[in-house]
Amino acid sequence: MMLPAASLIKREYLRWIRAPTWVISGLMSPILYLLLFGQAFDLGKLLPAGTPASVLTHVLSGAPNYFSYFAVGMVAFASVTAAMFSGTGIIFDKQLGILQRTLSTPISRRSVFLSALTFRGMLTLIPAFLVVGFALLLAKVPGVAGLSVASGVTVLDAGQFLVAALILSVAFTALFLSFGFAAQRIESYFGVVTILQLPILLTSNAMYPVNIMPTWLQYLVGYNPISLAVNVMRMSLFGTAGYPYAAWVYLLGLLAWAILFVSLALLLASRALRTDGSPSDSALSRAIAE
């Protein structure tokens, strides 16, 4: 029966559409990054004058300029950052008794989680698309760096871009959503987010090219799910030259992360929704709940 899950999604939608401040605050940071950071810091300017363009293109793995390279990273950054907020609604639902009421109805625990994942996952794509649109728009403004894509981008490439963005957002939405199910208070939730946020974002290639990093960091960055998604997205827009593997290899790696995160999240969420009277049971969820 589809109706119970649809009913939950409808509730989330009604609440979201009536509190649009969340949309605006969710957009602020990626757009500021594009406007300020992306404009101020042009990696290309660090190269000595007269360096052939191919050198920069090599460092940027095919991207025509640093802003274009950076903008694609910001797409992933925006959706992962948005995903980090996806568990907050669950905590409020819990505190307001709304979750308890939901759990007293015949809807399965799994559907409660999956409907939240569906809706929140979709929401995290909105800032991602807006970043793409905004970056493309900047290219039309004279005197400002913008996102320029290779001339041969096909519908298939765009589809590949989309799939990578979708898998990335599902993976991180699931993870942070399950922290929301496990946490009892908003403070403990944001405690975990704060601990994870920088390591996740900084060990990716969203901002800096991998080629210029020390080898040990390159390993870390290479396996980061954000890097895998960003690789696919950059290959879609700038071509595959300079990448040791084909796009599907990165996609597969990303998918593996997503499967891991979603399974972990399902486990954590169903433990948190267990009805033995304790807030939560596992060491991890207890650590989050405390």
Next chain:
Amino acid sequence: MAGAKTPNGHDVVIDAQNLRMIYPGAAGGAKGTVAVDGVTFQVRRGEIFGFLGPNGAGKTTTISILTTLLRATSGSAHIEQIDVQSDPDQVRRKLGLVFQKSTADEELTGRENMLIEAGLYGLSSREIGGHVDDLLRQMDLAASADRFVKTYSGGMRRRLELAVGMVHRPQLLFLDEPTLGLDPQGRAGFWRYIRHLRESQGLTVFMTTHYLDEADQLCDRIAVIDHGKIIALGTPRELKDSVGGDTLEVTVTPGAPDPTNLLQGMAGVSSVVRAGDTFRVKCSHGEALIPKTVLAADQAGIGIAGVTVTKPTLDEVFLQLTGHAYREEGESPHAPGDPEGAAPGPNGGRP
């Protein structure tokens, strides 16, 4: 197949056997809280079953176990012969629940709250729309149905909770203090509707309330729970009879001598309790005692300001059973032959 029956042939809807719930202690392994301590009872089809007890007695915990929201530490419970622990999904289909605390979504309207709840039971607004309108009318919310819940008054919220709990037409309703904060009309209207559903559809109700008069009028049977244990179970009549008859309230004129010994000496009197100038006399036949009391007091030179007889109420049952509820300020129980009325300890009324 025949359903489970009581020895008297009643259909059993709720069957709780030796339920225990120990909430785990705080992290670090402190000893847990025993919230429910071996509770056994059965609720029959079409019955309104009251679950009464002081704050913290274990009422909400018991409801949470029966409605699958909490797994009991031990014991078993069946709803319509279905085990709440092994088949919670089926059990959830069978019941409606009104929580003690508010659960409505503030950002939605009253009607949206109801329709979304119905959706969780697999009912579309097409199937249930007419019933939703009807319930909103019954709960006197028709005019505010399309306003956001955050604009509702306390009583309106409570009435919405009731409507949401009944939106899927459950045949078994759990009501945790359903009429808390409702005005007299709201209470009367709600109970009229519940009675109507019981008569027309055989609705079974399991309810808690702190309004004892309400329980007295409505409930077919009542269980009194205290410290997680059921300490009495029976019809309101049976419970009231168990506290031993009527109460004669004798008020003496200010400064009059203490009539305790006099009253104690009269036939049919079991105890005398002092509250200021008023003496509460527990006796078997209150009316018959009035003329005797007046006469005896007159002869003893004790001025009488008034005498009233009250039939036993659930408040007294409660007081006697739990020893700590609803006692008036300044009242101190007199032990017979103890005219000074030595103040009892905090648990003075406890066995």
